Amino acid sequence: MGDTARRGNYESGSDYVLEYGELRFTFNERDFVERVEQAAIKLGFVDGPLGAAEREDLVELAVNGEVSAPRSELGEHINERWDEICGQPDHSLVHWLRRLVFRGAWLDQRVLEGELDVVFDERTLTFAYAQPDRGGALVELAPEPSWRSVAYRR
Template identity: 70%
Template sequence: MPTLMDRRGNYDSGDDFVLEYGELRFTFNERDFSERCEQAGLKLGFVGGRLDDHELEDLVNLAVNGEIQDPASALGEHVNDCWPELCGPAERSLVHWLRRLVFRSAWLDQRVKEGELDVVLDPAELRFSYVQPDRGGAPIELAPEPSWGRVAYSRARS
């Protein structure tokens, strides 16, 4: 009998970056991965708006390598200056959460593509949510993410 994992596909937008979790292997092109990193940074409150190319390069390097050895921007310098506040235990680090949100966004997109989830607009909240159509359309609850607002990167501070 096929399991749920057997029928689920892996997310694939290219072969520049790879994230694996258990039996899932998600591959990304550079633009897709970069956009997902930027969105994760916004969701975590670590960045407050769109990043320029050099800032985004540093954020991607942080997500991929777990550190920024040669900063390309003030964002990279900020990460290195605030490192003790950003690293912490594995499940509390900024790197962990960047990776987790990139993976989660691709996982959700793949579930939509496969028809397991739908995306709906909540007009009262003016935000989108995911629903399982086979379970009455109630929104699924996503694990809340922590905020790095207290050590957020800001061009004004840099």
């Protein structure tokens, strides 16, 4: 019973909380900010590391679903292209940022609990997740959409 209650509840701090069903993931500020920035890079919305004000705007978008008072050109870009970026709730950039942050934490938790191993995939020259109880079969992650058409360019 103890494993069931613990399973899936990733925790690195208490600054940010993401909940999905019965799963509750809590993050310290640095962990959350880094995960949001990496999600934006993976989605093609930004092309690399951001400045402090840009990260603040991106995190505000992920947390609040909007950038109320932009602190950077990134925040202004989000508001100027709002309909293209966040028009449909389940297909918006906000949705995908949250989803990738959640997915990454979920995978990390599975690694910590020994359910997944991190392996180097020679075929794609990337790291992947393998299931030790299934002969090392790689986990196939659902593809994410690209936001390159509305990407923020410095």
